[in-house]
Amino acid sequence: MAQRSQYTTKDLQQLIEAMPEAKIGIIGGSGLYKMEALTDVEEIKIETPFGDPSDAFILGTLDGHRVVFLARHGRNHHLLPSELPFRANIYAMKSLGVEYLLSASAVGSLQAEAKPLDMVVPDQFIDRTKDREATFFGDGIVAHIGFGDPICPSLAGVLGDAIASLNLPDVTLHRSGTYICIEGPAFSTKAESNLYRSWGGTVIGMTNLTEAKLAREAEIAYATLALVTDYDCWHPEHDSVTVEMIIGNLQLNAKNAQLVIQSTVERLSKNPPDSKAHRALKSAIFTPMDQIPEATKQKLAALLKKYL
């Protein structure tokens, strides 16, 4: 492994030029702290105008394709969902040239048919977070991105096809679903869990909505591999969720998740799909470019450079 080194935002341009771009990014959630199959691994620490990301970025090759991996909660799982530096993580992905971002996440199931070990590729979110910085904009630039379809349908399609092709034993694929994103860190009450069920929620987690929103602002196509670990606390025939329960299923899930990611990366590299997410800012920025403060333009350079 290359020695860990320190880069500043100013050095990023040189960094990108000095190595092949990683167009595909992977964010590993609870239980997925590394990708075993990565080769030619290089660990890079990146500073961003939004602070330090969750951990060093792991650049590597997956079956011949360059990818970059980040452990969402840090490799030792030391960051709470509310403590995650979502903006720094996505800004750094953008700076590295990432165009497609795959998230792997542990979720609770809110519907009987999505059972532990199943895989859900959500297409919608409901936001129950309350304590997060969920935009890059402000400080003299106003932008409103479209978020009606918060997950990139093209990327989700590739991810779904990859899961289906693997025929994983004991795993049912659900190609759509609504991910309820709570603030955490406590799990929900039974009344909340039942409320989310009545809203049509399919799965529940604490991280992906914020990430998806920022990825859209950064014009990165984003999709979630939601790995069911539990039935939250609503199911009359199952115990309420505990960390112990989650960890047991995560160990099984993490292996499957890596197979799915490998197959998705292979498919994406062969046939990168068009994504509307790549043009999300085209008609989203209200403030005239010449009115945006220079410092803000510099801060958002990785996002705005094609519009400046």
Ligand SMILES: CSC[C@H]1O[C@H](OP(=O)(O)O)[C@H](O)[C@@H]1O
């Ligand atoms: C460890 S259980 C709760 C924790 O797991 C999920 O994290 P991630 O989305 O990063 O896999 C969930 O969102 C909570 O943060």
Ligand SMILES: Nc1ncnc2[nH]cnc12
């Ligand atoms: N039941 C649950 N609620 C919130 N986040 C989760 N992550 C895994 N299971 C969860």
